[in-house]
Amino acid sequence: MSIKIMGTGSALPELVVTNKELEQMMDTTDEWITSRTGIRKRHIAVTETTTLMAVKASEIAMKKAGIEPEEIDLIIVGTVSGDKCFPSTACQIQEALLAKNAVAFDINAACAGFLFGLTIADAYFQSGRAQTALIVGAETLSKMVDWKDRSTCVLFGDGAGAAVVRKTDTGMLHIVQGSDGTRGHVLACDNRPVNTPFTRRLFTKEFFARASFAGESFPGAACTREFSGDNLSAPDYLKMDGQEVFRFAVRTVPKAICQALEKAGILPDEIQYFFLHQANIRIIEAVAKKLGQPMEKFPTNLQKCGNISAASVPILLDHVNREEKLKRGDKIVMAGFGAGLTWGAAVIIW
Ligand code: COA
Numbered sequence: 001m002s003i004k005i006m007g008t009g010s011a012l013p014e015l016v017v018t019n020k021e022l023e024q025m026m027d028t029t030d031e032w033i034t035s036r037t038g039i040r041k042r043h044i045a046v047t048e049t050t051t052l053m054a055v056k057a058s059e060i061a062m063k064k065a066g067i068e069p070e071e072i073d074l075i076i077v078g079t080v081s082g083d084k085c086f087p088s089t090a091c092q093i094q095e096a097l098l099a100k101n102a103v104a105f106d107i108n109a110a111c112a113g114f115l116f117g118l119t120i121a122d123a124y125f126q127s128g129r130a131q132t133a134l135i136v137g138a139e140t141l142s143k144m145v146d147w148k149d150r151s152t153c154v155l156f157g158d159g160a161g162a163a164v165v166r167k168t169d170t171g172m173l174h175i176v177q178g179s180d181g182t183r184g185h186v187l188a189c190d191n192r193p194v195n196t197p198f199t200r201r202l203f204t205k206e207f208f209a210r211a212s213f214a215g216e217s218f219p220g221a222a223c224t225r226e227f228s229g230d231n232l233s234a235p236d237y238l239k240m241d242g243q244e245v246f247r248f249a250v251r252t253v254p255k256a257i258c259q260a261l262e263k264a265g266i267l268p269d270e271i272q273y274f275f276l277h278q279a280n281i282r283i284i285e286a287v288a289k290k291l292g293q294p295m296e297k298f299p300t301n302l303q304k305c306g307n308i309s310a311a312s313v314p315i316l317l318d319h320v321n322r323e324e325k326l327k328r329g330d331k332i333v334m335a336g337f338g339a340g341l342t343w344g345a346a347v348i349i350w
Contacts, residue, residue, distance in 0.1 A: 003122050003133075004171035005163050005350065006067065008318035009060025011053040012043040012159040012305065019154070028150045038281025042157030042306030044142045049083045053160035054138035055096040057314070062097070064321075065164035067132060069097045072164070074124055074133035075104035078113020078310030080189070080339070081140045082106060089138060099134070110187070111277050111338025112177070113137050113310030118165070118334075118346055119175050125167040136162040137310035144189055146237035155279070156238075157306030161314025170349055173264035173331075176256050177344040186244040187339040190236035249283045249337050254290035256345040257335055264347040268293050271347075272330040273320065277337055278302035278312040287335075299325075309338060326350050 018041045019030035033039055045053075054077060062069070077090040084092070090104035109116035117135040124130040138160035145153040165171075193199075253276065261268060268291045276284050278301060288295050299320045308315060313336050320326060330350040337343040 002168055002171040002173070003118065003125055003165045004168040005317075005348065006166050007061045007063070007065025007164045008162065008314065008321045009057040009062075009064060010159065010161040010311075010315040010318040011056035011060070012315070013045040013048040013053070015044050015046050016041050017044050022154055026148070026150045026153075028154055033154050036280075036282070037155060038300070038302055039155065039306045040303045042304075043159055045140045045158040048140070048158065050079060050081055050138045050140045050160070051083050051089050051092045051096070053158070054079075054089055054093050054136050054162065057138070057160040057162040057318075058093055058097060058134055058136055061134065061162040061164045061318075067164050069099040070101050071132050072097070072099040072102045072134050074121060074130040075099060075102045075136070076117040076120055076133065077104075077106045077136045077138060078109060078117050079106055079138050080108055080110050080113075080309060081144055083140075090136070093134070093136065102134070103130075109310070109338075109342045109344075110340055111279065111307070111309045111312060112336035112340070112342040112344045114161070114313045115175070115334060115336040115344030115346060116177060116342065118172070119177050119344065121165055122172055122175060131167050133165050134162060135165060135314070136160060137308075137312065137314045139309045139311045141238070141307075141309055144238045149237070151242060152238055152240050155307050157308050159305060159308045159311045159315055161311045161316075161318055163314055163317065173266065173347040173349060174260045175344065175346040176260045176263070178252070178256065178342070180341045183244070183248065183341045184339070186241040186248070186341070187238075189238040189339075246280070246283065248341055249279065250286040250290075252343050253283070253287050253335050253337050253345070256343050257287070257291060257333055260333070260345040260347045266331060266347055270331050271297065271333050272350075273326070273332045274298050275313055275316050275320070275332060275334045277307075277335065278305060278316060279307045279338075310336075312336070
């Protein structure tokens, strides 16, 4: 038993922001951004929301797959930037699509979200719990970045990608996933800290400085930044140690791809396309080199879209699919990596 991709879709915000425009807003240059990352522009949401883009991408994917809403029995959305804490983006999509027979939920695996979604769908298919799934990656990262931090805000963009997948006898050959929570701090974004009348009374900075549990420092101590006023409910922005993330990606991604290929009994040469998370062209080049594969096998859209976290792989897949570059029977690899740290790689027959 396995999974097959039946249709793909994507949606991007209307506004395109170029590196040149960013030059006018902050101390950066088109040359710096392009040479370090490959990114030239990105789509930024103004009126669009994570859910609206996710619904649009899903509708296109369903149409391409020739699937009716009632046929979908599983909706999984990878996102770190849903519009609401609850209901989940997946449940909002279910409502919009009238996919009344689906079980719907979000997952937070950051930029590996789509790959983790595929893995979960595969497990549901294998256990007989579902037949047809809608897997979505949707993000509005522009609201999570600090637009005064030039080292991060130039990297990200907004958008959504979706794929309808079905249980079949052939399709996914192997998938690997991994996580390393010990390195979570290298790419992180705090949520709202606990902020109640009780915390204001009890949880002073001194409390956190003294607090320890079984010799470990209290995890909440990291959230002590402003425990003195009423501005505590303001969420924090994304923070990243770019060089650490870079090192993690170039070490982990080729390894995960090789593991997936080995388990599938396939050589890299047999792969038509490698769809990698679109974070940085230099990461993609390093992976291609380690796998001994030409860059032509690595489609990219980061030049136009930037890094769209969980949406990046399904958007890229849809862009290539729309250009009719994929033929049934082609063997492809998809790989995602990001905050968590998390990573996943899948070998699939298109
Ligand atoms: N414009 C101009 N200068 C910038 C800048 C910008 N947008 N952002 C940072 N700089 C400066 C830094 O301040 C630093 O200046 P200094 O040398 O005077 O201190 C200099 O550029 C080099 O910064 P550094 O962080 O060492 O650059 P880098 O070569 O590591 O490139 C990244 C930074 C973020 C592009 C790179 O580390 C990267 O791509 N990492 C992976 C990030 C990623 O993919 N994250 C998402 C994973 S899902």
